[in-house]
Amino acid sequence: MRPPDPPTDAVAPQAPPVIRDVPGQAQATAFLTRAVRQPHHAYLFTGPEGSGKRLGMRAFAAALLCERGGCGECRACRLAVGERHPNMLILEPTGPDILVGKDASDPNTARWFAARAYLTPPEPGRKVMVVVQADRLRIEAADVLLKALEEPPADTVFVLLSARPDEIADTVRSRCQEVAFPPLSEAFVVDALVKEGLTEERARLAGRLAGGNLGRARRLARGDQELTFRSVALSAAALASEGHAGALSAAEDLAAAAKVFRASLAEELAADLEPFLDERGRPEEAFRAVVRRMEEQHERRLRRAEREFLDSAMLALAAYFRDLAVLASGGDEHLLINLDRPGDLASADPRWPVGGAGRVLGAVEEARADLADETNLNLRLVLERLFLRLSDLVTAEGSLLAARYNR
Numbered sequence: 001m002r003p004p005d006p007p008t009d010a011v012a013p014q015a016p017p018v019i020r021d022v023p024g025q026a027q028a029t030a031f032l033t034r035a036v037r038q039p040h041h042a043y044l045f046t047g048p049e050g051s052g053k054r055l056g057m058r059a060f061a062a063a064l065l066c067e068r069g070g071c072g073e074c075r076a077c078r079l080a081v082g083e084r085h086p087n088m089l090i091l092e093p094t095g096p097d098i099l100v101g102k103d104a105s106d107p108n109t110a111r112w113f114a115a116r117a118y119l120t121p122p123e124p125g126r127k128v129m130v131v132v133q134a135d136r137l138r139i140e141a142a143d144v145l146l147k148a149l150e151e152p153p154a155d156t157v158f159v160l161l162s163a164r165p166d167e168i169a170d171t172v173r174s175r176c177q178e179v180a181f182p183p184l185s186e187a188f189v190v191d192a193l194v195k196e197g198l199t200e201e202r203a204r205l206a207g208r209l210a211g212g213n214l215g216r217a218r219r220l221a222r223g224d225q226e227l228t229f230r231s232v233a234l235s236a237a238a239l240a241s242e243g244h245a246g247a248l249s250a251a252e253d254l255a256a257a258a259k260v261f262r263a264s265l266a267e268e269l270a271a272d273l274e275p276f277l278d279e280r281g282r283p284e285e286a287f288r289a290v291v292r293r294m295e296e297q298h299e300r301r302l303r304r305a306e307r308e309f310l311d312s313a314m315l316a317l318a319a320y321f322r323d324l325a326v327l328a329s330g331g332d333e334h335l336l337i338n339l340d341r342p343g344d345l346a347s348a349d350p351r352w353p354v355g356g357a358g359r360v361l362g363a364v365e366e367a368r369a370d371l372a373d374e375t376n377l378n379l380r381l382v383l384e385r386l387f388l389r390l391s392d393l394v395t396a397e398g399s400l401l402a403a404r405y406n407r
């Protein structure tokens with residue numbers, strides 16, 4: 001005979017396995033562990049990009065939808081963690097903002113979302129309604145959401161995510177319990193990546209290139225073993241140092257590399273969909289809504305793919321010039337971002353003027369802002385302007401780019 005289980009609630013409640021998997025956010029996960037027992041109707045997860053809000057949301061959703069409270073192993077948990085549970089509905093911006101929409105049939109709008117809050121969920125049990133980037137709700141959209149928050153449907157839990165909670169209407173914000181996800185430390189990011197099997201050196205490099213954003217660091221470290229975005233960016237910068245013709249070729253090379261990245265991502269995403277399709281390539285009945293959402297998500301990712309690649313390239317450029325400045329001003333090697341490239345960096349022209357770094361970094365930052373602006377359709381032009389400016393800075397500052405990058 002099995003002895004009775006020892007009492008478990010003598011101490012703080014044990015986090016369900018699925019919540020225990022959320023890295024580096026002890027306070028938030030402790031809060032969510034308590035919240036699962038008797039959930040409030042709305043939460044707002046706040047914190048910068050990459051701090052784990054979305055992971056926290058998935059885990060919380062799994063804990064709310066799993067019959068065993070978030071075992072991490074059952075079908076409900078797996079689907080929720082993949083954001084594919086039929087009872088999860090996710091609203092996120094498809095363009096710059098989340099719009100109010102014409103009516104409930106206008107997909108990915110506030111009206112569409114709010115109407116679904118009152119429908120019976122596809123599977124028995126709770127519904128989890130998520131708004132990603134809730135600060136991007138237009139005023140009218142926020143009003144529609146507010147009504148749903150004011151008259152919360154039974155068995156429905158809203159989770160709003162935002163890196164800029166101050167931009168959310170107070171009326172909406174005050175209806176939610178806030179859960180903070182503070183930024184992760186570099187030590188934590190490195191440690192997490194090492195536990196996932198990366199070498200310490202590579203983990204530190206990815207962590208620094210990603211500026212402490214664990215998700216981005218993971219993508220950089222795993223998705224792109226060769227760190228193509230960096231080698232392409234630095235070769236382009238070297239090319240730009242040869243003059244204006246080189247600058248234009250540099251822009252062309254980088255734009256072409258971004259297209260290659262987009263194509264490889266498209267293949268990857270198509271493979272992602274496969275498990276949810278039948279032999280004829282059509283979505284299985286139960287997953288129809290999920291597949292539609294995945295397809296929409298894929299479209300969004302693909303639309304942003306080139307910008308994402310170029311942004312990584314810009315960050316790599318900024319990191320490289322910043323490292324040159326660190327060395328030029330006598331800084332120590334362990335302060336470098338490009339820890340794997342001390343040789344290249346050390347061979348940099350000693351006349352590299354530290355003052356020039358500011359102008360180069362300024363030009364790169366401006367290009368990043370232009371690339372992030374989705375109304376800006378001519379990416380090639382942004383790149384040409386950047387590399388022409390870098391090329392001019394070389395002339396103005398002497399042989400700034402004698403720090404040639406050797407692949």
Ligand SMILES: [Zn+2]
Binds near residue numbers: 068069070071075076
């Ligand atoms: Zn489960």
